[in-house]
Every structure is written in C-alpha cells, then in structure tokens.
Amino acid sequence: MPDTIPGSLRAYLHGLPGVDEVGVQRRAAGLATRSIKTTAKRQAIDLAIRMVDLTTLEGADTPGKVRALAAKAVRPDPADPSVPSVAALCVYPDMISTAARALAGTGVGLASVATGFPAGRTSLEVKLSDTATAVEAGASEIDMVIDRGAFLAGDYAKVFDEIVAVKEQCGEAHLKVILETGELVTYDNVRRASWLALHAGADFIKTSTGKVTPAATLPVTLVMLEAVRDYQAATGRQAGVKPAGGIRTTKDAIRYLVLVKEIAGDDWLDPAWFRLGASTLLNDLLMQRTKLGTGQYSGPDYYTID
Amino acid sequence: MAETPPRIAVRRTYKLYVGGAFPRSESGRSYPVTSADGSHLANAALASRKDVRDAVVAARKAFPGWSGRTAYNRGQILYRVAEMMEGRREQFAAEVAAADGVSAARAQELVSAAVDRWVYYAGWADKISQVVGGANPVAGPFFNLSEPEPTGVVGVLAPGGSSLLGLVSVLAPVITSGNTAVLVADERAPLPAVTLAEALATSDLPGGVANILTGRLAELAPPLAGHADVNALDLAGAGGLAAELEELAATTLKRVLRPGPEDDWADADPGLARVRPFLEIKTVWHPIGR
Structure with missing residues (x-):
C-alpha cells in the first residue's frame, strides 16, 4: 500500500530539504579514502559477492549466455567452493524462463527488468503487462524504470501512480525502482525521486539502468542511502538501495560498502537491503579474493568472460 | 643597479614509467642513488x-594494440626510439659514466652501443617471422605454415652493472616482436633507465608497451614472477633470486629465460637469442585444391 501524503505531492517533494552538492561530494570523497585491508577486506569481498546482482542486459543475450551466467551466479569460482553465490541474476523478461530453469533450487534470486526498460517510454498498459508476464515467468524481483520525462516535467503524480500500479502487479515479487539518476541532473531531483518512489511502495531504489552515463556514483548513492535511512525513521519501513552501472573494481565495491555502513548503518549491510548491479565487477572480486588467499596477483585469463 | 639574484636550480624528479605516464611510486617512497664511487x-x-600490479595492468591493456600492429610499423616506431636516444646522447653519457664508474670516452662508446643495439632490434621486427616461421613440407594436400606470435606480457629484470646497454639489450628484443614489457631497472643504477623512459615517451611507442620500475629487486621481482597475468619472464638480472623466481613462475607455467653463465646479452651480434624465447609458434593447416 502506498503511503498517504498530506497535501499535494508536489508541495511535499519540493518541501524536502535541498542537498548541499559540495558537501555531499566531499563527504563521499572523504569516505572513499578509507583503507580496508586483510581480514576486513576478505569479509568485504565476500559480502560484496553476496550483494551482486549479476546482470546481462544486452540485445545480443542468448539462452546459452544466460545459462552460463546462471551457473556463474550460483558458483562464481568453480575452483573454489568457499566463494558464496551472488544475490540474484538480472535479465530481460524474455530470458526469465531460461534463467528460472537454470536457477531452480539454488537460492539465487531472479530479477528481471520490466516496464519498457531502459527508456520506459511506453503506455501504462504495456508496462503493466510487461510486469505481469515477468512475474508469471518466475521473476522474484522486478526492476522497473520511472518515467523520467514525466518526473522532469513536474508530473509527479503520474510517476507515483505508475509505481503504485506496477507494485500492485508485482504481487510477491520485490519491486526495485530505477531512478536513472544520470538523467535527473541534480541531487535535489535524486532526493525527490527517492522519496517519491519510497512513498509509492518501492522495496528498493536503484540508481541507473546502466545504459546512461553517468551511471552509479558515490554521491548519488549517498543521497539515496540518506533517503532510505530517513524514510525508515519516518515510517518504520525499511527499503534497500542498489547502485548499478560503472562499478567495476573491488576498490569501487568496498567504497560503496563503507558508504552503506556510514550513512545508512549496519542494518543495510546485507544482500536483502543493498545490492550492486554489475557484470564485470564479479571477476575483479574473484581475482582479489584469490590474491588474498594465495598472495599472488591473479589474471583475467583464469575467469570466465561472461 | 640591482644585482641579479642567483637562478634557482630546477632539479629533476626521477619517476616510474607506467602506462605511458610518469607516476611517483604508489607507496610514495624514494631511495638514494649513488654513483659507482659512492657519491649521491x-x-x-x-x-x-602495487606498482608492479599497475604496470602489469598497463602492459596487458597495451598488448592487443601493439601486437596487432604490422611488424613493419613496430620496426619504424622502435627506430624512432633510437632517434630519440641519439638526441639525448650527452645526458645518457653523463649518467652512464656516473652509474657504471667508467671514463667519459667509454661512456660515449656504451651509449653508441646501446643506440646501435636498439636499431639492431628495430630492424629485426619485420624479419623475425621469415627466420622463425615458414612453410613446412607435409605429406598431404595441405599448405602448412608456421608463424611466430608474441607471448604476451613479459617481466624483465634488467642485468646489473651495465645501466644502459644491459637495459636496452634485454628490453628491445622483448618488445620488437610485439610483446609488452614490465621492466625492473638495475637497483643500483636506475637513472639511465628513467632517461630511457623519457626517450620512449617522446617517441611513438604506445603507452604501456614498455613499463619501467625502479626499486628493490627483492621486493619487485617475486610479485612479478608470481603474477598470473604475466606470460613470460626474463631473469637476466635476477642474480641469487633466480631459483626462487623460477619456482614462482612455474605456478602459472610462465616461459622463463634463465640468466646466462656470463653477460650473454653483451654479445655484439646477439641474433634472435633473446627474441625467440618470447615467441609462440602457431601452425596453420590449409587444404590445397579447389
């Protein structure tokens, strides 16, 4: 059920305090310098692996590629059974049935993008049927995109109602709402879109589709983490955050974890409340994990490309 | 009239050469380098x-581009490096004289030999495949062609005691065939290596093809030898570490060129002795007929 907001939605969203742009950037940059080594690094790497939404959203995706990626999601490093599985596999709706068969009984989640990903420029009916098909095919998580055009035009009610309608279609499936922060331009907009999505019933708010540059950045994620933290304080409901796109190295991933701990708190340091949308990141995490184990730097030749 | 103030000296900072840039060490450390007679x-x-790791990443990134160029183009670029070295002759001569403890005249000879050595290997670039590869006679209706290909990223430990000629003699043969290199300069005499890096940077050599590190051999060589993304190792300057490094290299099945009994790189006509170990031979069968 969406929250009831007293007065107009527009007045509410514009009444949110503005974001201090320079302050947010400095805070994110400051936290990014924190040094995580040895045992802490080992734990961070394993946690990051458990938080990965292993993603393939290409026009060239084939059933074979999806099956290969599903195998990798379950057992990221076939040579080392101590490596945990990732949180979920993220695919296009037409690949859900293939992925569902490959993931059956493994405990790895199955996320699907829906609602006219990545642009979201279709009618509400199409978006809803897109969502319904995805849920029916077996997706346990739905990544929807908001209508950025409507949001930027100030038509907040339209965006709100769409999220509410899609959430209704989702049923048991978790709903992640992609804000596409790269197109929202300002941090104030990111904060407004975050609160709007949370009030409309989002289980997760996600930074980007990965198809727009800039994708996830530390300052944007910081603003969104503040939103879920303050939203929980205000309403008692906890929601998650998922930065996606452009997170490629272990160093990047650990910076996000530091941000989660410092901004949202320990409660969010869990795959249920924080995810990393990525594809190439997983190999780097595995390489760093091997390095910690053997003491020797590993190379990309030793890991699968997809 | 006011007296002209004395000019403030512009001192040179000797840095690493990684991926075409000149970074300081990631660790922020430096060490004093003395001449052969002990003066600073x-x-x-x-x-x-970590600098080793960064250098290997840069070398890996540069490999497809460098190995994908035509052999002729690689030869042209390496010749250009020799031109740049010639232009820095006096600087090299002064540094070699101080580092190796030789007379000014001998230093000039060593610099000439180093430039000539570079030209020599530049010339080899488009001739290797004729010598190493070729068409093989087979008992069947097939064309059978063997073709050398570069091994990949090669770790090179520069020999001690010959700060420029030794360096050039191990670096040039590795990159002429299309490999990319991570070179650890002579620990005791690294300054000519840094000057060579500046010559490389001002020629057309793409960044990352040659990466030059200065520092302690005992600290840099083991991570380089154990790195899984390094394909081959030239142990010319390994000294007493050679056995340990070879063992590390074996964990990922690297090609290893062992240090010779004496300074085998010093040969005036080295041929392909240092080129051949860093090549893989690909053989192609193709049916004859219509």
Whole structure:
C-alpha cells in the first residue's frame, strides 16, 4: 500500500530539504579514502559477492549466455567452493524462463527488468503487462524504470501512480525502482525521486539502468542511502538501495560498502537491503579474493568472460 | 643597479614509467642513488608491489594494440626510439659514466652501443617471422605454415652493472616482436633507465608497451614472477633470486629465460637469442585444391 501524503505531492517533494552538492561530494570523497585491508577486506569481498546482482542486459543475450551466467551466479569460482553465490541474476523478461530453469533450487534470486526498460517510454498498459508476464515467468524481483520525462516535467503524480500500479502487479515479487539518476541532473531531483518512489511502495531504489552515463556514483548513492535511512525513521519501513552501472573494481565495491555502513548503518549491510548491479565487477572480486588467499596477483585469463 | 639574484636550480624528479605516464611510486617512497664511487646522485622512486600490479595492468591493456600492429610499423616506431636516444646522447653519457664508474670516452662508446643495439632490434621486427616461421613440407594436400606470435606480457629484470646497454639489450628484443614489457631497472643504477623512459615517451611507442620500475629487486621481482597475468619472464638480472623466481613462475607455467653463465646479452651480434624465447609458434593447416 502506498503511503498517504498530506497535501499535494508536489508541495511535499519540493518541501524536502535541498542537498548541499559540495558537501555531499566531499563527504563521499572523504569516505572513499578509507583503507580496508586483510581480514576486513576478505569479509568485504565476500559480502560484496553476496550483494551482486549479476546482470546481462544486452540485445545480443542468448539462452546459452544466460545459462552460463546462471551457473556463474550460483558458483562464481568453480575452483573454489568457499566463494558464496551472488544475490540474484538480472535479465530481460524474455530470458526469465531460461534463467528460472537454470536457477531452480539454488537460492539465487531472479530479477528481471520490466516496464519498457531502459527508456520506459511506453503506455501504462504495456508496462503493466510487461510486469505481469515477468512475474508469471518466475521473476522474484522486478526492476522497473520511472518515467523520467514525466518526473522532469513536474508530473509527479503520474510517476507515483505508475509505481503504485506496477507494485500492485508485482504481487510477491520485490519491486526495485530505477531512478536513472544520470538523467535527473541534480541531487535535489535524486532526493525527490527517492522519496517519491519510497512513498509509492518501492522495496528498493536503484540508481541507473546502466545504459546512461553517468551511471552509479558515490554521491548519488549517498543521497539515496540518506533517503532510505530517513524514510525508515519516518515510517518504520525499511527499503534497500542498489547502485548499478560503472562499478567495476573491488576498490569501487568496498567504497560503496563503507558508504552503506556510514550513512545508512549496519542494518543495510546485507544482500536483502543493498545490492550492486554489475557484470564485470564479479571477476575483479574473484581475482582479489584469490590474491588474498594465495598472495599472488591473479589474471583475467583464469575467469570466465561472461 | 640591482644585482641579479642567483637562478634557482630546477632539479629533476626521477619517476616510474607506467602506462605511458610518469607516476611517483604508489607507496610514495624514494631511495638514494649513488654513483659507482659512492657519491649521491639523486633520489629515485622506490616502487612497491602495487606498482608492479599497475604496470602489469598497463602492459596487458597495451598488448592487443601493439601486437596487432604490422611488424613493419613496430620496426619504424622502435627506430624512432633510437632517434630519440641519439638526441639525448650527452645526458645518457653523463649518467652512464656516473652509474657504471667508467671514463667519459667509454661512456660515449656504451651509449653508441646501446643506440646501435636498439636499431639492431628495430630492424629485426619485420624479419623475425621469415627466420622463425615458414612453410613446412607435409605429406598431404595441405599448405602448412608456421608463424611466430608474441607471448604476451613479459617481466624483465634488467642485468646489473651495465645501466644502459644491459637495459636496452634485454628490453628491445622483448618488445620488437610485439610483446609488452614490465621492466625492473638495475637497483643500483636506475637513472639511465628513467632517461630511457623519457626517450620512449617522446617517441611513438604506445603507452604501456614498455613499463619501467625502479626499486628493490627483492621486493619487485617475486610479485612479478608470481603474477598470473604475466606470460613470460626474463631473469637476466635476477642474480641469487633466480631459483626462487623460477619456482614462482612455474605456478602459472610462465616461459622463463634463465640468466646466462656470463653477460650473454653483451654479445655484439646477439641474433634472435633473446627474441625467440618470447615467441609462440602457431601452425596453420590449409587444404590445397579447389
């Protein structure tokens, strides 16, 4: 059920305090310098692996590629059974049935993008049927995109109602709402879109589709983490955050974890409340994990490309 | 009239050469470099194992581009490096004289030999495949062609005691065939290596093809030898570490060129002795007929 907001939605969203742009950037940059080594690094790497939404959203995706990626999601490093599985596999709706068969009984989640990903420029009916098909095919998580055009035009009610309608279609499936922060331009907009999505019933708010540059950045994620933290304080409901796109190295991933701990708190340091949308990141995490184990730097030749 | 103030000296900072840029060591450390007679020359960057890692990443990134160029083009670029070295002759001569403890005249000879050595290997670039590869006679209706290909990223430990000629003699044969290199300069005399890096940077050599690190051999060589993304190792300057490094290299099945009994790189006509170990032979069968 969406929250009831007293007065107009527009007045509410514009009444949110503005974001201090320079302050947010400095805070994110400051936290990014924190040094995580040895045992802490080992734990961070394993946690990051458990938080990965292993993603393939290409026009060239084939059933074979999806099956290969599903195998990798379950057992990221076939040579080392101590490596945990990732949180979920993220695919296009037409690949859900293939992925569902490959993931059956493994405990790895199955996320699907829906609602006219990545642009979201279709009618509400199409978006809803897109969502319904995805849920029916077996997706346990739905990544929807908001209508950025409507949001930027100030038509907040339209965006709100769409999220509410899609959430209704989702049923048991978790709903992640992609804000596409790269197109929202300002941090104030990111904060407004975050609160709007949370009030409309989002289980997760996600930074980007990965198809727009800039994708996830530390300052944007910081603003969104503040939103879920303050939203929980205000309403008692906890929601998650998922930065996606452009997170490629272990160093990047650990910076996000530091941000989660410092901004949202320990409660969010869990795959249920924080995810990393990525594809190439997983190999780097595995390489760093091997390095910690053997003491020797590993190379990309030793890991699968997809 | 006011007296002209004395000019403030512009001192040179000796840095690493990684991926076409000149970073300081990631560790921020440096170490004093002395001449052969013990007087202080300068401080050089003291690279760490993370610099090794960065250099290997840069070398790996540069490999497809460099190995994909035509052999003729690689030869042209390497010749250009020799031109740049010639232009820095006096600087090299002064540094070699101080580092190796030789007379000015001998230093000039060593620099000439180093430039000539570079030209020599530049010339080899488009001739290797004729010598190493070729068409093989087979008992069947097939064309059978063997073709050398570069091994990949090669770790090179420069020999001690010959700060420029030794360096050139091990670096040039590795990159002429299309490999990319991570070179650890002579720990005691790294300054000519840094000057060579500046010559490389001002020629058309793409960044990352040759990466030059200065620092402690005992600190830099083991991570380089154990790195899984390094394909081959030239142990010319390994000294007493050679056995340990070879063992490390074996964990990922690297090609290893062992140090010779004496300075085998010093040969005036080295041929392909240092080129051949860093090549893989690909053989192609193709049916004859219509």
